[in-house]
Amino acid sequence: MEGIDRIKSHILEQAQEAARVIILEAVDFAGQETAKAEKTSQALLDEARQGADQEAALILKRAESMAAAQARKKGLEQKQAYASQILDRALELLQNKPDEEKVRLYVSWISGLGLDQGVITLGARDHEQIGEQLIAALPEGAFSLDGQPGDFAGGLLVTHGRMRDNLTFDRVLRDHRPELARLALLQLGDDSSEAGQDG
DSSP, X not given: OHHHHHHHHHHHHHHHHXXXXXXXXXXXXXXXXXXXXXXXXXXXXXXXXXXXXXXXXXXXXXXXXXXXXXXXXXXXXXXXXXXXHHHHHHHXXXXXXXXXXXXXXXXXXXHHHTOSOEEEEEBHHHHHHHHXXXXXXXXXXXXXXXXXXXXXXXXXXXXXXXXXXEEEHHHXXXXXXXXXHHHHHHHHHHHHHHHHHHO
């Protein structure tokens, strides 16, 4: 659906901004985790050298395997945490856009649906701050504002006839979170990807 694609596109634009900040944190975190892993590996290696050659080789193999598994687990956990931070920050940036910009954004989404009339439901904050501006920016008499705000962070619902188009941030993030998280992590670039694997 074009409206959802537009929301996803705006979320990813905001994710780029959030990603820049997180890259710096990722590199610092990776350095700390690498130092810890090296210290642990050195201790295991020292222990291995004290035993017989065969026993040492077995312990070394086990230590390397455990260290690799731990690094993969830590890397995955860190990447998931970065993705959540990026998406949360992107949502915050979308919610805090200036009123005029948000009205233009919502009008473009409604136009993208190809609707000529309907009832628009906004979240409580948007309902109060931009509800009237949004209706004024749409074709006169074609759309009305639901008197009851919706229970969602941002975006909108458009009811027309028996149909309701859900273009809320909450729904897009819920239904498309894995895809958005993957794309958000791409914004971090190769440095953070390697950091996650090392850390």
